[in-house]
Amino acid sequence: MKAIISSEYGGPDTLQFNEIEKPKPLDHQVLVKIHAASINYGNMLLLQGNPLIARLVFGVRKPKYPIPGGDMAGTVEAVGENITQFQPGDEVFGDLSGSGWGAFAEYAAVPEEAIVRKPHNLSFEEAAAVPMAAVTALQAIRNKGKLEPGQKVLVHGGSGGVGLFAVQIAKALGAEVTAVVSTRNVDLVQSIGADHIIDYTKADFAERDQNYDLILGVNGSRSISTYKRKLNNGGIYVNVGGGDSQLLQTILLGPLLFLGRSKKMSLFLQRANQKDLEFLRELIEEGKVKAIIDKTFKLSEAPEAYRYFEEEHLQGKVVLLV
Template identity: 50%
Template structure:
């Protein structure tokens, strides 16, 4: 099979499109013929091994060379074969998953416990946009943010992959939602259900006097002290990510915010979907939202499989509205 293999850290040029052996599923695994995948910050952080501090952390990308040789954390496709202990899937089933690696290939092995039936009303490309981004939004809002109907929720970075899902999921869970984005994306964020949209290039949302019960931060565009100003006294600040750097960010932003938590009345939390053990359950919840029309993936653009390096370059620019998907 063909796959993009990463042998050393670097730019998208380090991804080598080559022929490798098709994987063989273990007893509890399913072999999936990948029909679509997506690219996201998780992939290029692993590709570049940045921030460097992450290489020293447990579960990091690897100190001197990548631990993961085939990137791609989202997949949608069809079951090709199943291990002898698999009971819930059979060849031909249409599925999607967040295996955290392996999506940049024609085939991938996924544990049955991580796999879910593809939403019936989505194409493979739309389904591949869902797992990591929507899963992160759901985890941040429901589990870490403890969202309740009627609450006022602010989504900072509302036009990105996680943000477009967060706006819709928060609305689906009964919240009043304000999205923060650039002026060019105001109409998009309003079209997916935001009750109010703030153009951060025209207004400092941390100084407009508004207060929110929950802030989901995808952008890390202000220090934690500024975000505390927009929260109610018992509000919750959930960190998803933010701009990266070679050495520290966004890890530094996460550490500083969480370290502040014991000393303030507001809750500070981190939405870490990579370490979540309930991703299949979350995919099933997201499927309910999707199939009843409350959540729809926002696709910025698509690329063919052989153009994955170009797709990553575009995604690294940080200007995509919604998700960047790949047809395999």
């Protein structure tokens, strides 16, 4: 089979498009013929090995997982003897980041708990754009943010992969949602149901006379003291992503700023979860959540897709067609 191979840390040019042996499923595995996969922030960590702390997970000197790619969608080709949930021909999607990665290939042998049946109303490309970003948004909002119907939510960075799902999921769970985006993304975020939109090139959410019960810092571009100031009493700020400086602020200053206060802070790391993916599949089939794709590339064009992911201000997900 053909696959993208990452044998050393570095930039997109280190990725190789090679032919390797097709995997055979073990008794507890499902063999999936992959039709599409997508790029997430975790793929950049796996590619670059940066920040250095990431190498404790991904391999100290070189990538521990030679085939990158977490999100994927495809068709079950074969199943191991102990598999009970799936059979050949089932259309599935899932997140392989918790089971060795490997989605940037024509086939992957995966544990059955890493996948669920694909929503009937999504194409394979759309389904591949969902798992990691949507589960991230769901876990940040429901698990960490403790969202309740009627609460006010601010999604700071509402037009990227996680942000677009966060807006939709918060709406589906009954929130009043404000999204902070640039001018070019106003129409897009309005089309997915945001109640209020702040164009950050024209207005600053921190200067508006409105506080929130939950703030998701998806792009992490403001100080945590600003986010704290814009929370209602009892409110929660969840750090979903951002640069190293934002991460350090959250880890080092966050506990001091929020110590003994009625406002709370949470540093969040997504975990692949089959039940969460099933919950999202239901929301998608009910028409409450949809996948937004910015651009597609062929599998052989993975280096170019990575560069596009790094350099462009995305409106949705970058998908590889396998």
